[in-house]
Amino acid sequence: MIVLLLGSGGREHALAASISRSPLLTRLIATPGNPGIAQHAELKSVAADDVAGVVALARDEKVDLVVVGPEAPLVAGVVDALAEAGIKAFGPTAAAARLEGSKAFTKELCARKNIPTAGFRRARSAEEGHAAVEEFGAPVVVKADGLAAGKGVVVASELDEAHAAVDAIFADPGAEAVVEEFMEGEEASLFALCDGRTALLFGDAQDHKRAFDGDKGPNTGGMGAYSPAPALSHALIERAMAEIVRPTVAAMAEDGAPFVGFLYAGLMLTSDGPKLVEYNARFGDPEAQVVLPRLKDDLLELMLAAVDGKLEGREVDFRPETALAVVMAAKGYPAAYQKGSEIRGIEKAEKRPGVTVFHAGTSIEDGRLVASGGRVLAVSAIGADASEAQMNAYSAVDLIDWPEGFCRRDIGWRAAAASEEG
Secondary structure, three states: OEEEEEEOOHHHHHHHHHHOOOOOOOEEEEEEOOOOHHHOOEEOOOOOOOHHHHHHHHHHOOOOEEEEOOHHHHHOOHHHHHHHOOOEEEOOOOOOOHHHHOHHHHHHHHHHHOOOEOOEEEEOOHHHHHHHHHHHOOOEEEEEOOOOOOOOEEEEOOHHHHHHHHHHHOOOOOOOEEEEEOOOOEEEEEEEEEEOOOEEEEEEEEEOOEEEHHHEEEEOOOOEEEEOOOOOOHHHHHHHHHHHHHHHHHHHHHOOOOOEEEEEEEEEEEOOEEEEEEEEOOOOOOOHHHHHHHEOOOHHHHHHHHHOOOOOOOOOOEOOOEEEEEEEEEOOOOOOOOOOOEOEOHHHHHOOOOEEEEEOOEEEEOOEEEEOOOEEEEEEEEEOOHHHHHHHHHHHHOOOEOOOEEOOOOOOHHHHHHHHHO
């Protein structure tokens, strides 16, 4: 079958690598793609959120299935437009993608269905936001309501910082915010493959959001991840699926917006049990780069089953080993950074056992591979446990020649410590 993959990041490179292994695949097209994705797919130049352009491309290429990687096309309604054109698509409709597109929508759904999450106030004005900050006190969490590429969240330890975050959000006309109570605990990510009614567990992971070692510095889109997450025991996973994920999928179906695709639940593991931090309506990045390398099943066949509503009674099979990915970013990220610096040594790195270098922000200029984004590469490695996976990943990172880049040197420290103790 002919598959069209939308997106150009590390998540989409991981999806392309997995889809390309399916015996069902006859041709893989990606738009706009990147040099890493080009190893698996034919690249086109349509923007992923150009809804009309995507529909036209899918028609022209006689595509059997469109797989949507990033969130922006989902919120823009690309799945709805493809359905109107009679083309199958893996991903939620715009109505279902509100789980990510509007934090306020999700918090109100949680309140309605008694899904465990932080207490919150929806703020439609700066005045309401400031009042909510004063009500909760510090520490407090301030979130922009819409899409923010993983960076629209301020965890404020002081009231002045929280009030400044409110002012920054409402500097944009029409903005809304959600102010939440601070939750104590360890964060982890749970993934579910959904067909509108059934939600299948699709792996777990932990990522590192802060830019620098020791969880210092500003929040980013993610500086590394590992899977599985030792903090998520089997009992905690079952509880999160039963109390958070499945009730959400049921509620969306009841509301006439059945969720099809990957549902990503960001969890806080509190003393009262797992609570929802927020949902993403697609796979995580860089979590996809550690979950998908462990997948034993045929990803394309699973996606088709989800689109066709045929997941009930199934399970997803993963390798028992640990995968760990280190993100290499351009110096200055997540603030201003330079583009155009040359990257060498990826071929050497990928000769290491179990290592894949996923491209996130790269392009080809004059025959050279150059950095074209903030997060540029995700160096992913498999190991018998987290300690070995960490060692394998960093040995590959050290073979990449890119002076203008940086990475954290402590990705997976919690899991590595747990595996060494075990």
